[in-house]
Amino acid sequence: MALHIETPLVESRPLSLIAERSVYLKLDALQPPGSFKIRGIGLACETYLARGAQRFISSSGGNAGLAVAYAGRRLGVPVIVVVPETTSNKAKELLRMEDAEVIVYGASWQEANAFAQSLLGETDAFLHPFDDPLLWQGHASMIDEVAQTGYKPDAVLLSVGGGGLLSGVVEGLQRNKWHDVPVFAIETEGAASFHAAVNAGHTVELDSITSVATSLGAKRVCERALQCAKEHPIHSVVISDKNALAACERFLDDHRILVEPACGVSLAMVYDHAQMLEGYKNILVIVCGGATTTIDQIRDWSGKNRIQPC
Structure with a gap:
């Protein structure tokens, strides 16, 4: 018996109305330990x-x-x-x-x-947090669950830290023969090691992590994540901490689920940057979770970030 549970796939009416397209959520924040991990x-x-x-x-x-x-x-x-x-x-x-x-x-x-x-x-x-083929194989099961419902998205939105989730989702898309479904790989400014790797053509180590989204704070993504970018259509996007934090609070209001900024960054793509999804009618957002964050902490971080530009 697997240690993870099959998580709900639900349509988000609030996000669909904001984005003016159909937005579905894979709610891995509901896993027993609080995240897809x-x-x-x-x-x-x-x-x-x-x-x-x-x-x-x-x-x-x-x-x-x-x-x-x-x-x-x-x-x-x-x-x-x-x-x-x-x-x-x-x-x-x-x-x-x-x-x-x-x-x-x-x-x-x-x-x-x-x-x-x-x-x-x-x-x-x-147990490495993100760089292990067994992890990618396990994470791919979330796409298997989506495919079993009969729903096929036009694009998948997810956050990138060390690249384990990205590697797993791409494995899941490919083993379900969804090679045509692009992935938007989203990071916060100050933790964008995948974006740096894509631009350089090889993995690079960031000097430091300055984002509040510490779960995205891998100074270097795994090699497999960069390889995925060469094998599958992936769009690298970088969003501000301010937007990620605001998305956490908005998502709590909309769906009564608290997630950390590392997850909020993917939601912020819909809340604040839906124009980047032009041409995609059906969006799947991986709500990856985060158990250690509190709403007070998010509000404290937001206070510190109000004076920073988006």
Whole structure:
């Protein structure tokens, strides 16, 4: 039995009216750990357990770490999650609720990740947050679910961080023979490593992450994400933090679901930039989720961003 659930595919009347076209939502924010990550990480954890892993180790204080902790609890496997000092108390609380051992180490994810790797023993499995073919295979299941409903979109909107979701969605589109369905890959300013890679023709490392959408804060996307851009029609789009944050609040009002800015950026594409979707009548938005964000945090970030230009 899979660790993820089949999530609803629903028409968004508010977004459809705003965009003047049909907008459907794949609501992966409703996954038990709060995001799409459990699809791929759940598959990876089950696979590594079958190969003899006796402990799972992660270095993410966000959605990936929560998915590992959830999978470990469900499978009866102990989990260590190493998080940087910047990780919120809310995130640490959620990890401990899933019975994970939380270790705080370093000022950045890179330092936490290096420490997590140093803990690996012969019977441990390391769960990367986005760069693992098992993750992409698992994430592709969301497109399988959409195809099974009989609905075929003209375009798919999703956010890009490290590229795991993008890689999985493209795999899902291709295995359902939807090679003609383009993907709008959306990032925030200050975390646009995929956009930089597309422009350069190779992956590049950003100097720093300055966006509030920290779940998109991979300084370098995985190589597979860039390869997808060469194999499938993908449009890279960059949107402001301000728009992403506003979209989170608008989506909460419209659908009573709270998502993080890393998810809000895809919704902002519809709320604020629907003109870029000209020519596409049926839009599918991957509502990828985010469990560690609170509405107070979003409003606090919004206050800090009001003086910044869009």
